[in-house]
Amino acid sequence: MSELGTLARVRSKNAGPFWMTVDIFCEADTYARVAAIPTETFATRLGAAEMRRFDLPDLHVVKLSLPRPQVQGSARDRDMHGAALAHVLTGMDV
Structure with missing residues (x-):
């Protein structure tokens, strides 16, 4: 097993006041391995009850979008830019 961070570049970002996005950039030889991970596995790891997944095989990217736990910029928002x-x-095992 390998950690996802050794197989791909993982970047998270703000996607507006209500959504956050995680992009998983793979090399051509590792994309199939990462794309085979079930959406439910990602959702469980991220603690997301709802998630949208976009597989972009031509770019070797898996994109995950999930609702922010708090509206961006609110008093309870602990990760305004979605970087965490x-x-x-x-560190997820793949």
Whole structure:
């Protein structure tokens, strides 16, 4: 097994006040391995009850979008730019 962070570049970002996005950039030889991970596995790891997944095989990218736990910029928002999500997936065993 390998950690996802050794197979791909994982980047998370803000996708507006209500959504955050995680992009998993793969090399051509690792894309199939990452794309085979079930959406439910990612959702469980991220603690998301709802998630949208977009597989982009021509770009070797898996994109995950999930609702923000708090509206961006609200008093309870602890990750205004959505940057912490990448760290959650980077250490995931694949």
